[in-house]
Amino acid sequence: MVLGFIEHVGGAPTSLSLELLTMARRLAQRMGVPLEALVIGGSGASASGILASYGVSVVHVADDERLSAYAPAAWAHTMVQLVEAAHPAVVIGTGSDRGAEVMAHVAARLRLPLAANCTEVIPGNPFLVTRQRWGGSLLEEARLKGAVKLLTVAPHAVTVEADATATDIEVETKRPSLEDKDFRVTVVPQVEADTGKVSLAQARVVVGGGRGVGSAEGFQALEELASLLGGAVGCSRAVTSLGWRPHADQVGQTGMRIAPDLYIACGISGAIQHMVGCRAAKHILAINTDKEAPIVAQADYAVIGDVKAVVTAVTSEIRRLKPS
Numbered sequence: 001m002v003l004g005f006i007e008h009v010g011g012a013p014t015s016l017s018l019e020l021l022t023m024a025r026r027l028a029q030r031m032g033v034p035l036e037a038l039v040i041g042g043s044g045a046s047a048s049g050i051l052a053s054y055g056v057s058v059v060h061v062a063d064d065e066r067l068s069a070y071a072p073a074a075w076a077h078t079m080v081q082l083v084e085a086a087h088p089a090v091v092i093g094t095g096s097d098r099g100a101e102v103m104a105h106v107a108a109r110l111r112l113p114l115a116a117n118c119t120e121v122i123p124g125n126p127f128l129v130t131r132q133r134w135g136g137s138l139l140e141e142a143r144l145k146g147a148v149k150l151l152t153v154a155p156h157a158v159t160v161e162a163d164a165t166a167t168d169i170e171v172e173t174k175r176p177s178l179e180d181k182d183f184r185v186t187v188v189p190q191v192e193a194d195t196g197k198v199s200l201a202q203a204r205v206v207v208g209g210g211r212g213v214g215s216a217e218g219f220q221a222l223e224e225l226a227s228l229l230g231g232a233v234g235c236s237r238a239v240t241s242l243g244w245r246p247h248a249d250q251v252g253q254t255g256m257r258i259a260p261d262l263y264i265a266c267g268i269s270g271a272i273q274h275m276v277g278c279r280a281a282k283h284i285l286a287i288n289t290d291k292e293a294p295i296v297a298q299a300d301y302a303v304i305g306d307v308k309a310v311v312t313a314v315t316s317e318i319r320r321l322k323p324s
């Protein structure tokens, strides 16, 4: 059996979990084994309808009120108990921060190797995996051994596809046996930024600003453009280091990884650590005074010019064309 570790918000699987399910189902079909899933928290049972449509035949729900808050060691201990009871051949997590952390705990507890950020998995003895290294700037081909193959899926490397042949799903709810020490690290409050705007993670259009924007006030023009396009504003690390924007807005290796339809990079040089966070965008438009800036070579479109002049001109043209 292939076992997917599903992250969900109130029973709705995250988009990275759907990517995981797509890869896991293809792997299970190739191996001729069923695909099953683990969801943590009682509310996870309501994910079963969606999981069925992605080819999951059994969903294991770990129900313990203490598990509803994120507790990496407790979540991993829960997974390990399921692995020991159900003997999956493969366990796959997402490449999110939480997926990676829980799977690392699982690997340590089981004393097994973990192949992180995989883009392709070929079953066999050993498994052959292709995985992203160095923030996605390098693809590594590796052999994965171990009694249970442990993997995470690189974010945005798989196009989500439901299973047209999906049938019924069985829901098995169990209370794992957990100790107090499993809860030494637990997320207590989780405060959502209440901006009333579309979030950076979900936005179909992201307007990103870099040092070339010039100041915190310079972001007002980017806010205006993003709002006209129904999008969100992101930024580079140079900007967060300067204190112009909060870290939550940072795109990149040490920030958020985004996959919008359009990323408008304004006054951003295109350092590798930034591109890691936006390379999954379907299209990139760069606005930069320097035609030799690395971002220009990596973008689908580029406008060479001053960010304020270009953004202001684009905004007023959209206003002119947009029916009020």
Ligand SMILES: Cc1cc2nc3c(=O)[nH]c(=O)nc-3n(C[C@H](O)[C@H](O)[C@H](O)COP(=O)(O)OP(=O)(O)OC[C@H]3O[C@@H](n4cnc5c(N)ncnc54)[C@H](O)[C@@H]3O)c2cc1C
Pocket: 209, 210, 211, 212, 213, 235, 236, 237, 238, 239, 250, 251, 252, 253, 254, 255, 256, 266, 267, 268, 269, 270, 271, 272, 273, 274, 277, 287, 288, 289, 290, 293, 305, 306, 307, 308
């Ligand atoms: C371990 C590590 C992790 C990192 N993680 C991240 C990360 O998560 N995200 C991230 O972004 N960076 C990250 N960095 C930093 C990264 O290496 C770069 O330093 C950073 O991305 C540069 O930001 P920038 O492009 O805004 O600034 P710069 O590199 O200074 O580029 C500014 C750009 O603006 C252009 N420009 C200047 N004036 C104008 C104007 N008036 N109009 C138009 N264009 C103009 C310039 O031509 C230039 O291309 C990390 C670095 C390390 C070492």
